[in-house]
Amino acid sequence: MKVVVTGAAGMIGSNIVHGLNALGIDDVIAVDNLTHGPKYRNLLGAKISDYFDKTDFYGRFARGEFGKVEAVLHEGACSDTMQHDGRYMLDTNYRCSKDLLDACQRQGTRLLYASSAATYGGSASFREEPQFEQPLNVYGYSKLLFDNVVRRMLPGATSQVAGFRYFNVYGPREQHKGRMASVAFHHFNQFRETGKVKLFGEYGGYGPGMQSRDFVFVDDVVAVNLWFLQNPGQSGIFNLGSGRAQPFNDVAVATVNAARTLKGEAPLPLAELVARGFVEYIPFPDALVGKYQCFTQADLTRLRAAGCDHAFADVATGVSRYVNWLAEQG
Numbered sequence: 001m002k003v004v005v006t007g008a009a010g011m012i013g014s015n016i017v018h019g020l021n022a023l024g025i026d027d028v029i030a031v032d033n034l035t036h037g038p039k040y041r042n043l044l045g046a047k048i049s050d051y052f053d054k055t056d057f058y059g060r061f062a063r064g065e066f067g068k069v070e071a072v073l074h075e076g077a078c079s080d081t082m083q084h085d086g087r088y089m090l091d092t093n094y095r096c097s098k099d100l101l102d103a104c105q106r107q108g109t110r111l112l113y114a115s116s117a118a119t120y121g122g123s124a125s126f127r128e129e130p131q132f133e134q135p136l137n138v139y140g141y142s143k144l145l146f147d148n149v150v151r152r153m154l155p156g157a158t159s160q161v162a163g164f165r166y167f168n169v170y171g172p173r174e175q176h177k178g179r180m181a182s183v184a185f186h187h188f189n190q191f192r193e194t195g196k197v198k199l200f201g202e203y204g205g206y207g208p209g210m211q212s213r214d215f216v217f218v219d220d221v222v223a224v225n226l227w228f229l230q231n232p233g234q235s236g237i238f239n240l241g242s243g244r245a246q247p248f249n250d251v252a253v254a255t256v257n258a259a260r261t262l263k264g265e266a267p268l269p270l271a272e273l274v275a276r277g278f279v280e281y282i283p284f285p286d287a288l289v290g291k292y293q294c295f296t297q298a299d300l301t302r303l304r305a306a307g308c309d310h311a312f313a314d315v316a317t318g319v320s321r322y323v324n325w326l327a328e329q330g
Contacts (some may be wrong), residue, residue: 001068003229006031006054006100007076009125011174012114012166014042016073019222021047025299028307029066029141031057031076042173054067057123058096062103071160072104073112078139080180086138093142098149105153110160112228115237117167117214117296119144126214127164127299136291147237160232164224167241167298170318171218172325183248184215184319187255188326197252197281203284204294209249210226211294220310227308234306240311241298247318250315258323 003020007013008030017019025049033054034040052060060066078092097113103169118140123132135141143165150161170182177185187197199209205211224240248268256278257267270287273279284292313321 001071002027002049002067004029004031004057004066004069004072006057006072006074007114007221008032008048008051009034009039009042010075011042011171011177012169012218013075014046015171015218015222016075016171016225017043017046017048019089019226023226029057029069033067033076038298039176042069042176043145056098056232058100058103062099064083064107066179069107069109071110072100073225073229074100074111077114077143079116079177080139080315084138087140089142090145093139094145097146101146101149101153104161105158106223108159110229110232111227112160112162113121113146115147115163115165116140116143116240117165117241117298119147119165120296124295125299126237126297128302130252136293150237154235157235160228160235162228162235163296164221164240165237166221167214167216167239167296169216169218169221171322173218182215183251184255184322185326187252188259188323191256191278196278197256198280198282199248199252201281201286201290204292206294208281209252209279210247211292212245212247212296213293214243214245214296214298215251215315215318216241216298217313217322219232219321220312222320223310224303224308229312231307234308236302236306238296238303238306239300240303240307241300242314243298243300244314245295245297249279251319254316254319255323258320259327261320262324262327273283 005013005017009032028048030048030051119133120126121134121136123134125132170184174181189198201208253270
């Protein structure tokens with residue numbers, strides 16, 4: 001089976017490549033932009049059959065130069081939610097994806113692609129239906145625009161098309177993302193460097209650290225992508241989160257206690273961590289006012305109806321595994 005992974009050196013893309021290898025799939029064409037060279041480290045140990053820069057790949061794929069490709073797992077995108085250049089965002093996230101979709105349909109290639117929970121924005125409900133889609137930034141809009149193209153073409157699709165609305169993904173191989181890396185990653189580094197982690201204080205009617213997100217471990221994201229790869233009859237747009245909202249306080253507690261356990265120290269409850277100065281609350285930043293999701297929780301009804309019954313890790317489990325991995329990296 002020949003497959004393509006775009007964004008292959010990124011966080012989710014690289015984990016998917018390693019996951020494909022674990023299934024015995026080694027004919028993997030990796031596509032990315034390695035202008036930021038250190039991202040290559042995410043592919044160390046992975047088996048790939050070829051690598052192409054994104055500026056070279058899409059045109060050649062559209063011309064059919066790669067022969068029979070079973071599936072494209074399309075993770076390549078601009079995922080910086082603070083990027084306000086709408087022309088760049090739509091060209092990268094919408095037009096590129098639309099052209100890829102058209103090429104896949106012409107060639108009978110399946111397309112599994114990354115959408116985002118940012119499509120919901122300020123909504124209070126997280127079901128894959130238009131009335132709940134209220135993106136708060138141009139990133140979310142770019143993802144929604146492509147989802148809507150997929151919705152229109154699905155009735156006449158010639159091959160599988162499945163989009164995944166990722167919620168707050170965290171886990172190995174995200175160190176290159178800078179400010180867009182997960183809160184678990186930032187907490188680990190804050191605690192290692194300063195002995196404390198910082199959380200936002202009160203905002204949006206939520207108490208300190210109580211803004212809640214659906215945090216999903218990257219291994220679970222990979223597992224769902226691979227389930228759809230192995231179930232080509234399932235198409236549509238699906239939420240991909242754990243199905244549970246947990247406060248940022250839970251991430252802080254899990255991170256600090258996992259780090260303390262590595263040092264042979266006993267875990268502590270949140271109140272004790274705050275009292276000892278291990279957890280600190282800071283004022284909510286003005287730059288995020290009105291652009292911040294205080295609550296997200298994936299509705300997994302559609303995913304389960306498709307037959308995917310994967311069990312997702314909670315924050316305590318996933319963050320502990322992640323902290324152990326980070327510690328091993330030095």
